[in-house]
Amino acid sequence: MEKVLSRNFHHAQPLDLATYRAGGGYDSLQSIFGRDREEMVNELRASGLRGCGGAGFSTGLKWSFLAKDAPRPVYLVINLDESEPGSCKDRQVLYRDPHTIVEGVLASAYIIGADKAFVFVRGEYKVGAAKLEKAVQEARDAGLLGDNILGSGFSLDIDVHLSAGRYICGEETALLNALEGYRANPRSKPPFPAVKGLWGQPTIVNNMETVCHVPSIMHKGAQWFQGQGQNGGSGTHLFQVSGPVKNPGVFELPMGVTARELIYDHAGGLLDGRKLIAFQPGGSSTPFMTPDQLDTPMHFDAVAKIGSRLGTGGVIIMDDTICPLKYTRNLIEFYARESCGFCTPCRDGLPYLVHLFDKFELGTATAADHQTILELCGLIGPNTHCALAPGAVMPVQSALQLFDDEFKKHIAAKGCSYSPVAATASQAAAGAGVQGGHH
Amino acid sequence: MGTLYIDDQPVEFQPGDNVLDAAKRANIEVPYFCYHPALGAVGSCRVCAMETVPSREGEQPRTVMTCTLKAQDGMRFRFAQSDKAPGVSKTMVEFYMTRHPNDCPVCDEGGDCHLQNMTVEVGHAYRRFDGQKKTYPNQLLGPLVWNTANRCITCYRCVRFYQDYALGDDFGAMGSRNNVLFRRIDDGAFDSPFAGNIITVCPTGTFTDKVFRRKYSRTWMLKKSASICAHCSVGCHVEPGARAGTLRRVVPNENSAVNQYFICDRGRYAPHASEAANRPLQVKVGGQLRQEPALAVLRQALAVSDARWGVMGSAREDVVTNLVLQQLASDLNAPFTAFTDPLTEVRTKTAVNLSLSAPSLQDIEAADCILVVGELTEHAPMMELAVRQALKQGKPVMMLHAAASLLAGMVRKQRSLQAQTQAPVLWAETLQKLISSLSQEQADGWAALLKNAKAPVLLGVAEVMPTAAIKALAELAAVLGEQARVGFALPAANSFGAAQVSQAGSSEQLLEALERGDINALLVVGADPMSGWQGERWSKALAKIQHLVVVDHIHSATVQAATVVVPSATVSEHNGVFINYEGRVQSFAKAYSRETQVLLQEELIALLSGDARARVQSQLLSMLGSVMPSPGSTGSRIKPATLPIGQLAEAVLGNGPALVLQGWHGEEEVAGFATELASLTPHDSVGIAPAYAKALGLTLDKNSRLTISVHNKQLTLPVSLSAQVAEGCVAVSRRAFAELQARLGDEVKLTAAMRLSEEPAAPSVVAHFTPLQGDNSNGGLRP
Ligand SMILES: Cc1cc2nc3c(=O)[nH]c(=O)nc-3n(C[C@H](O)[C@H](O)[C@H](O)COP(=O)(O)O)c2cc1C
Ligand code: SF4
Ligand code: SF4
Ligand code: SF4
Numbered sequence A: 001m002e003k004v005l006s007r008n009f010h011h012a013q014p015l016d017l018a019t020y021r022a023g024g025g026y027d028s029l030q031s032i033f034g035r036d037r038e039e040m041v042n043e044l045r046a047s048g049l050r051g052c053g054g055a056g057f058s059t060g061l062k063w064s065f066l067a068k069d070a071p072r073p074v075y076l077v078i079n080l081d082e083s084e085p086g087s088c089k090d091r092q093v094l095y096r097d098p099h100t101i102v103e104g105v106l107a108s109a110y111i112i113g114a115d116k117a118f119v120f121v122r123g124e125y126k127v128g129a130a131k132l133e134k135a136v137q138e139a140r141d142a143g144l145l146g147d148n149i150l151g152s153g154f155s156l157d158i159d160v161h162l163s164a165g166r167y168i169c170g171e172e173t174a175l176l177n178a179l180e181g182y183r184a185n186p187r188s189k190p191p192f193p194a195v196k197g198l199w200g201q202p203t204i205v206n207n208m209e210t211v212c213h214v215p216s217i218m219h220k221g222a223q224w225f226q227g228q229g230q231n232g233g234s235g236t237h238l239f240q241v242s243g244p245v246k247n248p249g250v251f252e253l254p255m256g257v258t259a260r261e262l263i264y265d266h267a268g269g270l271l272d273g274r275k276l277i278a279f280q281p282g283g284s285s286t287p288f289m290t291p292d293q294l295d296t297p298m299h300f301d302a303v304a305k306i307g308s309r310l311g312t313g314g315v316i317i318m319d320d321t322i323c324p325l326k327y328t329r330n331l332i333e334f335y336a337r338e339s340c341g342f343c344t345p346c347r348d349g350l351p352y353l354v355h356l357f358d359k360f361e362l363g364t365a366t367a368a369d370h371q372t373i374l375e376l377c378g379l380i381g382p383n384t385h386c387a388l389a390p391g392a393v394m395p396v397q398s399a400l401q402l403f404d405d406e407f408k409k410h411i412a413a414k415g416c417s418y419s420p421v422a423a424t425a426s427q428a429a430a431g432a433g434v435q436g437g438h439h
Numbered sequence B: 001m002g003t004l005y006i007d008d009q010p011v012e013f014q015p016g017d018n019v020l021d022a023a024k025r026a027n028i029e030v031p032y033f034c035y036h037p038a039l040g041a042v043g044s045c046r047v048c049a050m051e052t053v054p055s056r057e058g059e060q061p062r063t064v065m066t067c068t069l070k071a072q073d074g075m076r077f078r079f080a081q082s083d084k085a086p087g088v089s090k091t092m093v094e095f096y097m098t099r100h101p102n103d104c105p106v107c108d109e110g111g112d113c114h115l116q117n118m119t120v121e122v123g124h125a126y127r128r129f130d131g132q133k134k135t136y137p138n139q140l141l142g143p144l145v146w147n148t149a150n151r152c153i154t155c156y157r158c159v160r161f162y163q164d165y166a167l168g169d170d171f172g173a174m175g176s177r178n179n180v181l182f183r184r185i186d187d188g189a190f191d192s193p194f195a196g197n198i199i200t201v202c203p204t205g206t207f208t209d210k211v212f213r214r215k216y217s218r219t220w221m222l223k224k225s226a227s228i229c230a231h232c233s234v235g236c237h238v239e240p241g242a243r244a245g246t247l248r249r250v251v252p253n254e255n256s257a258v259n260q261y262f263i264c265d266r267g268r269y270a271p272h273a274s275e276a277a278n279r280p281l282q283v284k285v286g287g288q289l290r291q292e293p294a295l296a297v298l299r300q301a302l303a304v305s306d307a308r309w310g311v312m313g314s315a316r317e318d319v320v321t322n323l324v325l326q327q328l329a330s331d332l333n334a335p336f337t338a339f340t341d342p343l344t345e346v347r348t349k350t351a352v353n354l355s356l357s358a359p360s361l362q363d364i365e366a367a368d369c370i371l372v373v374g375e376l377t378e379h380a381p382m383m384e385l386a387v388r389q390a391l392k393q394g395k396p397v398m399m400l401h402a403a404a405s406l407l408a409g410m411v412r413k414q415r416s417l418q419a420q421t422q423a424p425v426l427w428a429e430t431l432q433k434l435i436s437s438l439s440q441e442q443a444d445g446w447a448a449l450l451k452n453a454k455a456p457v458l459l460g461v462a463e464v465m466p467t468a469a470i471k472a473l474a475e476l477a478a479v480l481g482e483q484a485r486v487g488f489a490l491p492a493a494n495s496f497g498a499a500q501v502s503q504a505g506s507s508e509q510l511l512e513a514l515e516r517g518d519i520n521a522l523l524v525v526g527a528d529p530m531s532g533w534q535g536e537r538w539s540k541a542l543a544k545i546q547h548l549v550v551v552d553h554i555h556s557a558t559v560q561a562a563t564v565v566v567p568s569a570t571v572s573e574h575n576g577v578f579i580n581y582e583g584r585v586q587s588f589a590k591a592y593s594r595e596t597q598v599l600l601q602e603e604l605i606a607l608l609s610g611d612a613r614a615r616v617q618s619q620l621l622s623m624l625g626s627v628m629p630s631p632g633s634t635g636s637r638i639k640p641a642t643l644p645i646g647q648l649a650e651a652v653l654g655n656g657p658a659l660v661l662q663g664w665h666g667e668e669e670v671a672g673f674a675t676e677l678a679s680l681t682p683h684d685s686v687g688i689a690p691a692y693a694k695a696l697g698l699t700l701d702k703n704s705r706l707t708i709s710v711h712n713k714q715l716t717l718p719v720s721l722s723a724q725v726a727e728g729c730v731a732v733s734r735r736a737f738a739e740l741q742a743r744l745g746d747e748v749k750l751t752a753a754m755r756l757s758e759e760p761a762a763p764s765v766v767a768h769f770t771p772l773q774g775d776n777s778n779g780g781l782r783p
């Protein structure tokens, strides 16, 4: 496997343009400029590249939705909002190798024929955004951005936009509203952004990592990309592991590496004396996987097959020192807090779930409450305006299945056996974050 | 057209329908909150659920929101038969109730509440949520609208009306998650003339009518009627509600051809003038209150032996009343007018003659290019709201005006350079220039926009437009051709009708007859000549006469000068017919009776001779046709013959600054007596453009004051520097006009007065609200 996204991570500082180019940076443009756009989109489809923002949608297919005679201007919007607990991959590239982003954006913009690109950066990544801004300026100064880039006839500028905050800004249509200066409420779909996006114009929204894979695919070919993966996955991916492991971090590994390799070989395994109870494979909105599923290849289809989602590939570990209910409660509290407040089931349903989980911790829950959680999850998930709330209830539904006995134990024992009630309640009030997973 | 199926029942739909529209039309009672026919669907409440019936093998049934789903032929849903969909609706309401205070017994909306109805409909009867309810701070929003934030269910209707429909920007959604609040940034009254509609669109008791609240009744106990707003020439449909002989509230009455769903704040709150403490409710003769029937007193008063009568009707009284008065005048051998001011009469009639194909509000909304001449917001608010609909769709709106106007601000914001200020005396010339540039091959600017439009609309404000400008605007429409429509906001609710009833030059003739002493007695019904544009002339003339009999329902200056005052009914208290700016004949029905002795205008007919009564009937017939529209219907439009007008000299271009009217949207003769609305009247100031002040050699800032001298009168007012006031003009309020005894276009002298540095900034047009008593008590609802 060849490192692509993290190939420059060993440098102490982000590379300046000259050094980046000396290492082959921007060479991919030679394989892109002048080539037929449709052919490149087809190659992308063949490569098996799938969206790294969580949904894993085929990037080539998404790009093919852009009508050939789409009204101008066409926009490319890069989603670098990365606010889901457990996800911290885009941050690494932003802080350590911003030219990789510029190159990815430029390559992708050329292929879709975008007139302008926006990079929407999570508000907390302010320092990183400044680094990216600097790289963009270097690229402009060198004629890699601007009018008639390298004599190709193609013109592009990149606008780096620092988000005003909140997780929901990462939902692509909420992101577009935020960029336009409106409240970050998601829009109704259809129309999809490819038809009617930023300022009503055709817009492609992609995760940062997704576009960063594009230059090498174009340079080295779809087959090369496929060969980078394992066990049925294509390409590499920036996996993340957080929680009670010895070596938490971000690892560029073949798509399809097994969970066991990822957690034990790369992240160093659990802290001494800890036992793996479950893990979320792709960020805080993904259903739990259990130790018996450790040999599952970490790629979209394999993880989906066992009933979870690869999401962003941000693994969060749950060990035997934390109450699974408390862990789940924390997740749901995060989503309740990050709800944009637009639709009823999410805005008012998630706090209701938090309340019910609190009853389990405080020892006042009954079997009826257990039943109510199950029932409400089924009514919230499929009936919201956007995908935030479905992502919020998925781990809860999974916890209900996996930890059924824990719910019952909490009812019988009138509280949590993991920690005294008083401490839990005060922690609850302080809104303690998910272990290892909150930024 | 197409057919979809709900519970196997075929449901027809129209193009553009969503599934909910179609279901509603088929009388299938789907619950909904965020959907509103005028505001559309956004899919925020998630209550309007149905279940799909899979059309293909392997497809799973899903719950879908019908309000955001476009209807397509052959779609199939389960609704009543579904075992999923009702549970979704019910659970959404259950979610609301985890925050909603369930304070229906003390809520103004109680019993007339969409949330209450839907809660019962979906069957959420018992609460299982046993947590604490979140509470939210209420906001003080001025004298008209009351906020109880806990009751909000976050359907976004209010902000969708306020921002998206009415283009307001001082109210919006703030915060996120279960902490979204619909508020202004600062406490205080709304900037928008349409703010009261958030009460109408809110499906809960979050926004309620603050005036109603102070004299509250459960709404099912109100006496209601289908009425017409009496406060401008648009003629919006309203429903007054009264109880125990007093008016409690006014709400819009839905209709398809005029104002549809909404009314302006003037229309909603001006009718409360009927409850003003100083309203004449008893007959007064020679300053003495009498316990006598109004009609008898009037009959006696008219029977005095030494009187040579004149009769004045009014453009704010209905058609029948004016016809009756005209015939009464002929019985009395007296001159008659329905206008208090000769200039207004000429302008009104000129505009009426040119209004025969005036655009309806829907035509205005659908226009692809609009030219507005004059400050439309301040004269005909709902007509202006129709303009905003076109503006919102990015259609070019151009505006020629002389004083600050809310619309002008909006036009400037959306499209630079498309609002132009100019002194009214120059408007005709500007329009003529536009006409000649239309004929040029290479029309540009406004001419190009108008020429390229498929459905251009030209709107003028008759009261402030010189007759030459009125004619030029109509000529412009004629030159543009068939597709162009021109209409005018007229000075009062029944200006169109009043114009039909009076002879050419009638007000000037009446005034002159008074001034010459030909008549020594005047009967005035529903007019206040002493406060109008010719106030000073009328005051002088009326001071000389022995008999001034005034029939009215406001404590006007003319009422105060009367020898006999006969209290009359407000529009909600009697039946009648108004003709709106388009010539649309609309009748209104009495909602309630006052328990005191007020004269119903329709009783005046008793004063007529038999012949005269017959003439009233035949005139009505020839004017309106045989079918009188029923109250609540939007009637049909009449196309009367051209009215004779006569000649009148108008102001010409002078050397010094000319006075123009700085109106505001809550202003009208009767509205001034509605306490709460009138409390929002902007502070008096003199508006002048900074550049023009400089050209006059005046150094002004926001603490400066200016003295205006006209004729022999002087008035010193704080300065309001505004680029929205035309060069060559200074803008003052109607009150200042009255005080100065000045007329539109009068030339004035300006002198800078002492600058008061300690004074707060001169107030701008935006109203400042002084809290009324009672604002601190919110019925114990504050969390
Ligand atoms: C609540 C919510 C938050 C999201 N946050 C992010 C994010 O931070 N970054 C991201 O790339 N995608 C995020 N997504 C997914 C985006 O909506 C979108 O699918 C993605 O940016 C598409 O890019 P891709 O096809 O390259 O994955 C989020 C989705 C939801 C529903
Ligand atoms: S699901 Fe949550 S985040 Fe998404 S629109 Fe509804 S309230 Fe907003
Ligand atoms: S205040 Fe009323 S209209 Fe506005 S969001 Fe709340 S419930 Fe809806
Ligand atoms: S626009 Fe005129 S008629 Fe309509 S509600 Fe307002 S004041 Fe009344």
Ligand code: FES
Residues within 6 Å of the ligand: B031, B032, B033, B034, B035, B041, B042, B043, B044, B045, B046, B047, B048, B065, B066, B067, B068
């Ligand atoms: S009415 Fe359909 S979601 Fe509100």
